[in-house]
Amino acid sequence: xxxxxxxPPSVVCSNEEKMAIxxxxxxxxxxxxxxxxxxxxxxxxxxxxxxxxxxxxxxxxRNWHDILKLPSSYRLVPVAAEFEECRRQRVEKYSSYKTxxxxxxxxxxxxxxxxxEVYAVMHDTPWRMxxxxxxxxxxxxxxxxxxxxxxxxxxxxxxxxxxxxYGFQTPNDQVIxxxxxxxxxxxxxxxxxxxxxxxxxxxxxxxxxxxQMFDSCIQMFDGLHSQHMRIKALxxxxxxxxxxxxxxxxxxxxHTENGHPVNDTILLEGQYIPISDMLKGFLELPGVFNLVxxxxxxxxxxxxxxxxxxxxxxxxxxxxxxxxxxxxGKFVLxxxxxxxxxxxxxxxxxxxxSHKLGAGGDRILGNKKCFRKLVAGLIxxxxxxxxxxxxxxxxxxxxxxxxxxxxxxxxNGILGMGFYYGPNEERNRPPSISKDDLLRNKxxxxxxxxxxxxxxxxxxxxGHLVKEEDFPVWNVYLLLRKSIDIxxxxxLSTADAQYLGEVIRKHHLAYMEVFQLPLQPKFHLxxxxxxxxxxxxxxVLGSCYRFEAKHKEGKKVARNSKNRLNLPLTVANRHQLxxxxxxxxxxxxxxTFEYTHLARISLFNIKQYSLFHSVVPSEHLxxxxxxxxxxxxxxxxxxxxxxxxxxxxxxxxxxVFGEIHTIQIMSNNNANFxxxxxxxxxxxxxxxxxxxxxxxxWSFVNQNQLITYVATExxxxxxxxxxxxxxxxxxxxLENQYFE
Numbered sequence: 154x155x156x157x158x159x160x161p162p163s164v165v166c167s168n169e170e171k172m173a174i175x176x177x178x179x180x181x182x183x184x185x186x187x188x189x190x191x192x193x194x195x196x197x198x199x200x201x202x203x204x205x206x207x208x209x210x211x212x213x214x215r216n217w218h219d220i221l222k223l224p225s226s227y228r229l230v231p232v233a234a235e236f237e238e239c240r241r242q243r244v245e246k247y248s249s250y251k252t253x254x255x256x257x258x259x260x261x262x263x264x265x266x267x268x269x270e271v272y273a274v275m276h277d278t279p280w281r282m283x284x285x286x287x288x289x290x291x292x293x294x295x296x297x298x299x300x301x302x303x304x305x306x307x308x309x310x311x312x313x314x315x316x317x318x319y320g321f322q323t324p325n326d327q328v329i330x331x332x333x334x335x336x337x338x339x340x341x342x343x344x345x346x347x348x349x350x351x352x353x354x355x356x357x358x359x360x361x362x363x364x365q366m367f368d369s370c371i372q373m374f375d376g377l378h379s380q381h382m383r384i385k386a387l388x389x390x391x392x393x394x395x396x397x398x399x400x401x402x403x404x405x406x407x408h409t410e411n412g413h414p415v416n417d418t419i420l421l422e423g424q425y426i427p428i429s430d431m432l433k434g435f436l437e438l439p440g441v442f443n444l445v446x447x448x449x450x451x452x453x454x455x456x457x458x459x460x461x462x463x464x465x466x467x468x469x470x471x472x473x474x475x476x477x478x479x480x481x482g483k484f485v486l487x488x489x490x491x492x493x494x495x496x497x498x499x500x501x502x503x504x505x506x507s508h509k510l511g512a513g514g515d516r517i518l519g520n521k522k523c524f525r526k527l528v529a530g531l532i533x534x535x536x537x538x539x540x541x542x543x544x545x546x547x548x549x550x551x552x553x554x555x556x557x558x559x560x561x562x563x564x565n566g567i568l569g570m571g572f573y574y575g576p577n578e579e580r581n582r583p584p585s586i587s588k589d590d591l592l593r594n595k596x597x598x599x600x601x602x603x604x605x606x607x608x609x610x611x612x613x614x615x616g617h618l619v620k621e622e623d624f625p626v627w628n629v630y631l632l633l634r635k636s637i638d639i640x641x642x643x644x645l646s647t648a649d650a651q652y653l654g655e656v657i658r659k660h661h662l663a664y665m666e667v668f669q670l671p672l673q674p675k676f677h678l679x680x681x682x683x684x685x686x687x688x689x690x691x692x693v694l695g696s697c698y699r700f701e702a703k704h705k706e707g708k709k710v711a712r713n714s715k716n717r718l719n720l721p722l723t724v725a726n727r728h729q730l731x732x733x734x735x736x737x738x739x740x741x742x743x744x745t746f747e748y749t750h751l752a753r754i755s756l757f758n759i760k761q762y763s764l765f766h767s768v769v770p771s772e773h774l775x776x777x778x779x780x781x782x783x784x785x786x787x788x789x790x791x792x793x794x795x796x797x798x799x800x801x802x803x804x805x806x807x808x809v810f811g812e813i814h815t816i817q818i819m820s821n822n823n824a825n826f827x828x829x830x831x832x833x834x835x836x837x838x839x840x841x842x843x844x845x846x847x848x849x850x851w852s853f854v855n856q857n858q859l860i861t862y863v864a865t866e867x868x869x870x871x872x873x874x875x876x877x878x879x880x881x882x883x884x885x886x887l888e889n890q891y892f893e
Contacts, residue, residue, distance in 0.1 A: 170194045181220060191220075236261055236272070236279075244277065255304050256295050258288045275299070289314070342371065384726075392733040394431055396424040396725035401522045424725040425526035429539050431732065436541045436550065438741035443545075445486070462885070463690045464644035466555055471688035476553050483538070485551040488531070491700030492559045496708075558695050583607040602698065608637055613868055613878060616840035625667050627839075632660035634841050640682065641881040643861075645691050649885065654683035693881075706731075746822040750783035759815055765827055765851035773817070773825065773853070780818045787824065787856060792816065796864040797877050799886075800828065800854055806836040808883045810845055811852055812867065828852040831867075831877070842868070842876035860886055 166174070173190040174197070181187060236259060247254050254277060261270040272279040273288045275295055282288040293314060296303060303311035316322060345367035352360045377383050387393035401421045436442045452467045463469055466487050477485065531554050538551035583603045590597055599607065612634065619627045639645070639653045657679050661672055685692060710727040711720060755778050756762055766774070773779075784793040792798070794813055801809040811828030818824055832848035845867070861883070868876050 166194075166197045170197055177217075177220060187220070236270075240274070240277070240279070255301050256292045256299075257304050258285070258292050260285065260288075293319070342367075345371075384730075387730070387733050387737075390737070392434070392736040394426060394434065394729050394732065396426050396722060396729060397526065398422050398722065399425055399526050422719065422721070423523060423526070424721040425530070426725055426729060428527075428530045429534055432534070432550075432552065433539045433541055434732070434736045436539075437543060438736070439739050441741040442541060442543050442548070444742055446484075449486070460646060460648065462644050462646040462649075463686065466690045466694065469686075469688050469690040472555060476555060480551055480553065483551050484548065485553055487555040488534070488552045489556045489558060489695055490527075490531075490554060491697060492557065493697065493701055493704070556689060556695050558697055558700070605637070608634065609880070610878060612840040613842055613870065613876060617870060617872065619839075625663075629660065629663045629667055631838060631841065632656055632663060635882075636660060636679070636682075638841070638882040639885075640691075641693050642885040643691055643693060643881065644885050645686055647687055650683045650686035653686065654680070657682065744788050744822070745786065746824075747786040748782035748784060748816075748818060751780060751818065752782075753778050753780050761814070765814070765829075765853070768851045768853045769827070770853065779815075782816050782818055785816050785818070785824055788862070790862050790864060792824075792826070792864050795866070797831075797867050798826065798828070798859050798864050799861050799879075799883065800830075800852060800859060802860060802883055802886050805884050806843075807833050808843065809833070810843070810877055811854070813864075814851075824856045826854050826856070828854060831875075837876065840870070840876060842878040845875050845877050 170193060173193040176190050177187070177194065239259070243254060254274075256273065256275045259272040259274055259279065260268055261272075262268050268285065271282045271285050271288045273282055273292045273295070274280070275292075280291070282291060293311065295301065296311070302308075345364060348363060348367075349360055352363065377386060384393065388395055399422065401423050436445070449467060452465050455461050455464075456468050456473060461468065466472055466489070472487060476487070531552075534552040535554070536551075538549045540547055540549050583597075583606055584599050586597060597604070597607070611630065616627075635656050636653060639649060639656070642649070661676055661679075664670070664676075665672065682692065689695065706728070707724050710724050714720070714723050716723060756766070756774070757777075759779070759781070784791060786792075792813060794816065796813045797810050798813065799808050800811050803809065810831040810833060811826070812831065813826050814829045815827035816824055817827070828851065830848055830850045830852055831845040834844040834846060836842075837844050863880055865877060865879055868878065870876055
């Protein structure tokens, strides 16, 4: 059907409709008249479409092709016909590229851009949705249900929806390549020409500078289109410290060829990350070396005080009398080496133990082969040191290995006595205690963290159940609890260490007297804690817990990797990429400051404002609205509304506690706390917690005014009284005050 026969003679048209059809045959503009005449002849066109059986919607669209191909034609076409034509064109386009159509969303709108219909199209079948949001949700989920890919035109947007809204990642996410394709996809070239056309020809210099700027943006990621090229670029920049592979030994493997078993020899490799390069990169970060020097200087000043308290390994006897004198005239820093192994595979899977990482203490290959690279690196740091360059000049820094720490399995691994006992639980919450464990096995199951947690709060859990005839047994626990309290203190003196020795000896005597049992070897080890504190400082500073915290990062990488050919290299590479990011960003010892539920609230709308406004400094009352949060994480410590902090220590067993009522966030990553204060009645040794009550006073303190960073919680026991436990004895925070 040609243009002259666009409306068949059988259709009766009015004069106005005939005039409109004739005008549309010969004119395509102006747009307003085009739209007016198109509406005027809508009745005969619709009648033609409904009564002519041989006329399909596609044929109808082709009859009016000259008009419908105009940029504004979407305002003229009935939505159903337009939708069908768009689908047809999309199929033809993808067929020409010999590719399949992935799930996509189609939105049909009216002239005023109001959404009328929404479809999610899958396998060329449109499914009508109730809203755009439902279409996005269904289309996104179908991509994973039927294993489709994101549409190439907007894959970067779907990836943003996946990671930002749905909050998960998959091993197949092509984040970097998607971004590179988006940046170099041509839109910058078009933008370059558009901007260039707006500059007059007589401004040739300005035009050349703008073109050069666009060219730099277009070529920004040249040479970075593969993982190998990106790693190489990071390595050349000095930010990426490449792991060094070294052969530990050989092993025999059996594989099948043509149905027959064949013996093969495979190399067993380890990965060593050069410690010297890592320390050099870290100390050259902005401000880090100056901060370290200042801290060491302050520690050395405290050592010269009479009967000083020890808060660092540098202040211990081991460092001051045996290690530091060997480096006379040199700047030396201590190193603590922590070793432990972890399981990257699923604990209950069939490959448990097959790819265990960190297991340097191999009984067959030997520690010498496993640790030779590490030992050589430590010797080099001790003798030659490293040269660092800072804005203040060049400095040579030596490092001395002071402690090698590990848990039971880790220490045995370093000493060559490694034995696999199975994976440990990760949660600190004690597991359920069965009657069988107590009566038959006579021991409790649980990890070190879980056991410590149980010991810390055992008095609060069961203290009210202890009867008078059970006091001798309970006294054994209290002596153990007092030892734990001192061992977890972050700062100790020589007198504190001596007092700990007395407590441990009393515990051992009470244990033998009450239980009528001989002491075990680990009881003997506890007698050396006094000497360890004097030599190396508070034991909590050399605890294995911080080293074990690195396991989570390595496990996550290992479990997301499907390759087990060289798992140590995979984990080491990913770790070094993270370090490279820190080196490139120049991120030194920056405090972490994270919070949740940020809200700007008028002072007058804060609960009980009338009660605490008198303690708030005037400069904080000038702003009638505060930025408040419900929870704040500062350097890994979480402060929440309702948490309890320590603001002062007036006398032994008389700390000043405050319950956080409001957390105010400042613009400089600083926080203030409005505290509802407690009155400390006494220290109840029976449950090993402080008995407190409200004293109807308030306080306003800055985060830096707290005498300890640790936050705790108030607990109510069966007697209805309030108790505040703490992770360590607060007496260590008093000047010239020691345990007694």
